[in-house]
Amino acid sequence: MEARVLTPPLCICVCPYQREKMMVALPLPTIIPTIHPNGLDASFLAQSGRRIHTPILIISYETFRLHATALHKGKVGLVLCDEGHRLKNSENQTYQALVQLNCTRRVLLSGTPIQNDLLEYFSLIHFVNQGLLGTAAEFRRRFETPILRGRDADATEEEQKEGEEKLQELLLIVNRCIIRRTQALLTKYLPVKIEQVVCCNLTASQRSVYTDFVSRMAREVAERLKTADEGGIRGISGLSGSSLASITLLKKLCNHPDLVYDKMRTNTEGFLNALSHFPADYKGSLESNATPFRPDLSGKFQVLDYLLALIRTSTSDKVVLISNYTQTLDLFERLCQMRGYIYVRLDGTMTIKKRAKIVDLFNDPKSEYFIFMLSSKAGGCGLNLIGANRLVMFDPDWNPANDEQAMARIWRDGQKKQCYIYRLISTGTIEEKMLQRQAHKKALSSCVVDQQEEVERHFSLGDLRELFMYHTETVSDTHDRFKCRRCVNLVQIKPPPPDSDCNCDLSLWNHCYSKKLLNDVVLKSAWDTGCISFVFWHYSHEEQHTTV
Missing domain, CATH: 3.40.50.10810 (Tandem AAA-ATPase domain)
Known part of the structure; x- marks a missing residue:
């Protein structure tokens, strides 16, 4: 039958x-x-x-x-x-x-x-x-x-x-x-991943403009505090529009002054006489292709410039560069053109078919492409970029899941090389507040996570006032808030717990006041730029050696 x-x-x-x-x-x-x-x-x-x-x-x-x-x-x-x-x-x-x-x-x-x-x-x-x-x-x-x-x-x-x-x-x-x-399951099949949060000092020009801007915002918040008897969420409502716009401007200033050049040129509120802090011949490079790009005007761009040069000359590795802003991708392009790096770029303007083609092209070991530029909103999910094993997250998102998705582009099935993640954060600025907010939300039950457009929903007026403070004397405002007992006199004297990894809270990572405790040779060399103030780092798992 x-x-x-x-x-x-x-x-x-x-x-x-x-x-x-x-x-x-x-x-x-x-x-x-x-x-x-x-x-x-x-x-x-x-x-x-x-x-x-x-x-x-x-x-x-x-x-x-x-x-x-x-x-x-x-x-x-x-x-x-x-x-x-x-x-x-x-x-x-x-x-x-x-x-x-x-x-x-x-x-x-x-x-x-x-x-x-x-x-x-x-x-x-x-x-x-x-x-x-x-x-x-x-x-x-x-x-x-x-x-x-x-x-x-x-x-x-x-x-x-x-x-x-x-x-x-x-x-x-x-x-x-x-x-x-x-992710513990992945450690059996993937190479070691080293995540590094790199705190970068603002340049002198950035620092001056940033200080002037937050001083104005601090006065506005202080005035609001006097009249907001009810406090909390209702007390913050009147600031929603202006404060969110100000947050965006501060984040762009942390990336590079070119991103707020039009505000400075027109003396927009908060940027009055801001151009006086720059060289007399300074003009924003986004205004014209004929204007040379100046990475030296941004602390994070100085670190990025040095990292890329070291990776290019001392390794065979490829790099993924990620930002929340397409304008920052424009500056990445200017930097690559200036240094002669071959690159591809993916943002929201690219068709789905073309995305697949450039991903395949970049992942081909024989291709000459050194850098893959990515808008986090356009390609943070689903892309497999295992052709690279180094990734730079140039600016943070309020939502930690967005950053995690973006940073997962290289550490995934098929990756054969050790991976390095660099998260660049401007020291003492709103970017550290964003990092702290991420850590706070991850430490809670992970079912409540902010979206960028709803940031203020979970901030009191006191918290908002903190957003518009600039901690100029710190090497890391985030580390200061830990009241870390593993560090004494600017030295980590006790290593992270043996069962910790890069999925743990930053308080359980390695804390580096100098390059001495760094594991990554490239980042250790980049410390010599003088722009790095502090580094948190940890690995995904310890390398497993098999006996044949």
């Missing part, structure tokens, strides 16, 4: 465009080739019954959205979404297209499943288990409001207690449908 073969129900694998080609190479004869936006295979759509020849469909998010109407007509046994955090917004078209599938089971895969506010986290849970947390309105009333109120800097003891209780209640529910695997 002939055995009866039952074909499993249709499975749809939704993934970033760049990953389609890799998944097609898997040894599964039932996988259909990559489907592009020019149309779906009619024979595939016509399949039905138990003997489906190609029961697995691999498709990108973008292509799925284009052909959702056709795919909604059939029944699906499983939808598997890679980089599932792309479904954090239940209102967007991709989410709506996927949620309307006639589907029995839904699975999301994500390296950073909890990266945004609670309502976005609700969207992910609701996608895989509709109704588990009620409606969005019910979730907001039952969980989001009390948890956020308890996390606010001015929360009462009672509000903190209620918030913690609601958080634990939420975790108890969602843990029923979450399987968590940490």
